[in-house]
Amino acid sequence: MNEIYYVIVVPIFFGLLGFLINRLRTELDLVAFLLTLFYAIRIFIDTRTQIISYNVASFIGIDFRFYADSLAGFIVLFNAIFAILIWLYSLRAMSKTPRERVYYLYVALTLSAANGVVLSGNLIFLLLFWNVLVFSLYGLLQVGKVYSAPAARKAITIIGVSDYVMMLGIVIFFVKTGSINFPLDTKVLFTDVWLIVSYLMILVGVLAKLGTVPMHTWIPEAAKVVPASTLAYLPGSLDKLLGFYLLMRLSYYIFDISKYVPLQLTLMIIGSITIIFMALMALWQKEAQRMLAFSTVSQAGYMLLGVGTGIPIAIAGALFHMLNNVIYKSALFLSTGAVEYRTKTTNLDSLGGLGVKMPVTLFAFVVAALAISGVPPLNGFYSKWMIYQGIIETSSTINIWFVFLICAMFGSILTLAYNLKLMHSIFLGERPKELNKVREARFEMVVPALLLALVCIVFGIFAQAVPLKYLILPSVVYDIGEIGFWSPTLATLLIIVGIVVGIVVYLFGTVMKPRRTRVYVGGEILDEESARITGPNFYSSIDSVDMLKKTYDFGEGGAFDFYNFLHGAASGVAILSRDVLDRLITSLYRVFGKIVTMFGKLTSLLHTGELYNYVGWIFLGGIIILLILVF
């Protein structure tokens, strides 16, 4: 099966060629992405019916082999699709930016490595490609709108540390079980405490890639400084695809966590915390990309929650939700990117009323925003619904299932709330004067977002007939059975309640149509511009709750930042090493040196330079030698 090679080699080969021959770059990149898409489709079709696997090399007890089953085929297909969409968007958005050439090289490299991760046949081989992704992520983040090096440093530190932990987990797994090739003959059970540790260690790497709490902090940091395409490409789509792939592979193909409740609970708790806290953080933001970054993190919590249930329908739901999230989150990133391209800002305070000027972008944005909030009949509704149903089904094994359900529902409400805020601030409300000349963005920039929005609708209305039937269910090896979509269950009802509450929050928080009167300040008539009501203060009533506000300020200040903890701990050890231990050792050497010097001075006292003295010493020595010889 040569296709497996090709999807890894083709992007980086043509990408490198395009990097070297700058004049033909666009053509070469087009060839790269189309060829990759072609081979990815072939892999996808092949893996529907069979499993592809073969060895490349094996030595020192480690096999280097490729392996593709239906799950891998699915992920590879979407890797290729998203790469091509982002590339299309970047053609206009990134053109004539300073480090354009390097940007495209990294995009190609990322695609190669991502395909490698998905198609590798064991965890150690996977680690190789996983490491390449660190390089390419670092490189992509360095290509920033503004000075982005600190964000890149933060990202590489967090991802690097989690990679190390994951590497140790894989090594422990390798040493304890011996066989690591997919598919394993029997799933590994959690019999040994080191196996549990190894699962958790690999999970750290997975969570860092998915971007859940507490390893998410580089994403909002990066959102401030890098272009929308980078955000849509890595934290938005490919990272989610890969993180989810490995989460599935780990939890249900290598291990089987459905037989071990504590780990299920771990996943679900991390998932719930991620959903709620990150949605709250998103609600607070005053900058579009940063808000979307928090939203990306928050949505990853749903995937974790779904996988954690161990119920087939929720696992399928999590996979579907991952796909949906990648679709609508990319659409959101790309449409805010289009807005930024025209207005040169993503600050919500200086935006507003662009709906009339940019109708296509508005359409894509609204569809995606409603989909992410789980409004039927869009795709986000179905995937969330499947996850809810799974949570309800865990009631026999997990006592506190309703807590997770409530978290998931409440997260949904918050999602609707911050998306309405975003929509209002950018597209509705009053338009600042300086934005009056804004036009619709260029064709190449609008098309990807529009396509993705249409997919949201199709995947929603024909959820059962198209995505679930052809994409999701064949990719999950479990027998899902009948999915009764329209059965009047508790979940459907709760979703509708959620939406109603969301709308109430919206109505409560805003004034639908601003009342126009003249505003006087100290007798002066204020002009309309400075009296303009902007979106970001939508939920400013939160400000009045003192404790919440303090928590927010802490969060924004980085008090809950894993990166800061890591640096704090490391600095502690560093101070101890340098200022205590190293200094102690140095002074010990000094003391030793002093003793030697003192001894030297002592002996030099005996050598006064007078002849009688030396003659005396010679005699003394002679007597001692005589004595030794005699006895």
Add this chain to the structure above:
Amino acid sequence: MIGFDFFLDQYGIFLSIIFVFIGLMSLIYGLATVREKGHRLEFYLMLLLIIGSGVGVALSYNLLLIYVLWEVSTFAVWRAVGYYRGAGEISASSFTFLVNFAAATVMLVGLMILYVDNGTFNLFKISVISDTAAVLILIGILTKSVTIPLHIWLAPAYEAIPSAIGGSLAGIAENLGAVLFLRLFTMGHYAAPAFFNTVAWIAILSSIIGGGVALRANKLRTLLAFSTVSQLGFIILAFAVGGTYGLLGGVLYIAAHALAKSGLFYGVGVIEESTGKDDLRNVACLLRLSPVLAVSMALLIGSIVGFFPMLGFFSKLTVIIGAVEKTAYFGVGAIVAAVFTLLYSTRFYHELFFGPQCDVQKLRAKRPSYVGIAVSFVLALVSLLLGVFFYQPVHYLVSGGI
């Protein structure tokens, strides 16, 4: 007792090739940068002595010959550190020589005990290693391979040495201790689990503390010195845990670290020469000085940190597999040390090459030396190629064993 007792095996040949290659790079860089009229020839003599003794130790099976070559290396490093003849350089070189010589004397006592016990210096005929001899020899090894608390000579030596020969110090001379450990203790003559476990823990602690100091260090060369301390800890750890993976990982790690660290040394040399500054806090925005240097330093640091396309990845992976095979706690320790490596490496790289207002400020620097950049780039490229095609060296190293 002593003669030209050399033998060839995979490890020896592999290490010799790496050492000679690093020496060649030193020579090229030296030709371009060392311009002192009076004692220029001394530079080349000492460089050749360092290379020769490195290759000799890697290929010899006579312990006394190894000792003699070891002392030749100490002598050459002494002269090299004091090459510039300033007061600081002379004091640093004397210090280096004294510490190394004292430790070598202790080691010699250990070797004598070994000779008395076995009646031979031939590595292959040694059957008994007493605990006293093992500990005494270990002191010599740990001093040469800068393991805390015997690392004390390295930072002054790094600060004083000309950067051209510093690459060889980092790439060749320091590794002799690890090579002797490989030859003497891992061939199955000596089986004392307590000894090896203690050495492993010393190596891990040394690696963590070295990383910690490097995280706080501000002088470029001090940072490199403590980075070396932290990396050599991994090598000693690898040989202490032994096994197929441990030995393979250790040898690969020597190669990866030697290539990367000497490349970094030349990079730092270029930076110091062109900006005239040697403190991390005074240097920034060097990306504008030379993007090629930035790329090659990024690759070299990637190799030290151990990310895949570089050779450093596979060596770190095999070391950790070897460590976990003994006990998973070694693995945890090694990962903590690796985290420190990552932290000080990113700090080093970012403070050097980036800065908040690089576009506005004027960079005050001379044109960098192209030879230095080229040498560091070649080393980065070799690390990259060995890393991508890691099958070749690994296959070569495991095909026959010792």
